[in-house]
Amino acid sequence: MTPLLRGKLNKIMADKNEITARAMEKVRDRQKLVGRILGQRGLTFKSISMASEIPYNTIRSYFSQERDAVLSAIPVWALTMLFGVIPDEILSILTEPEGRCFHGTTKAEQDAEANLIAIRDAADKALAAMRGESVGQDELFTEGQKA
Secondary structure, X not given: OOOOOEOHHHOEOOOHHHHHHHHHHHHHHHHHHHHHHHHHOOOOHHHXXXXXXXXXXXXXXXXXXXXXXXXXXXXXXXXXXXXXXXOHHHHHHHOHXXXXXXXXXXXXXXXXXXXXXXXHHHHHHHHHHHOOOOOOHHHHOOHHHOO
């Protein structure tokens, strides 16, 4: 039998539903903050809706500033549609407390990453060949390096 986890004062720790409710409250607080910042920066729900192709009422359900509004949690599919529409530094507020942020990459950064991946792959193949694992010669050398 699994022992019960106990916290301070010998109380049983919060159950999953209680933890989920607290986490959702934090998420909704961050969404409210994002909505407030969008308004301050002049980004309207209508313009965000048009640019992201997410329906206006759905955007409103994520970021509404109405006093008693219960916000809908933003699913990942919708979040990805907001990339490039809402600035990364504003979207990062949603994940900031967990130490995560969104950052777009430039073409130069993408090219540098692709080069590093190609170098790593070539090194992996060379090491495999040194260990005697089957790697064809064509896989080890580029066209300019073949004898």
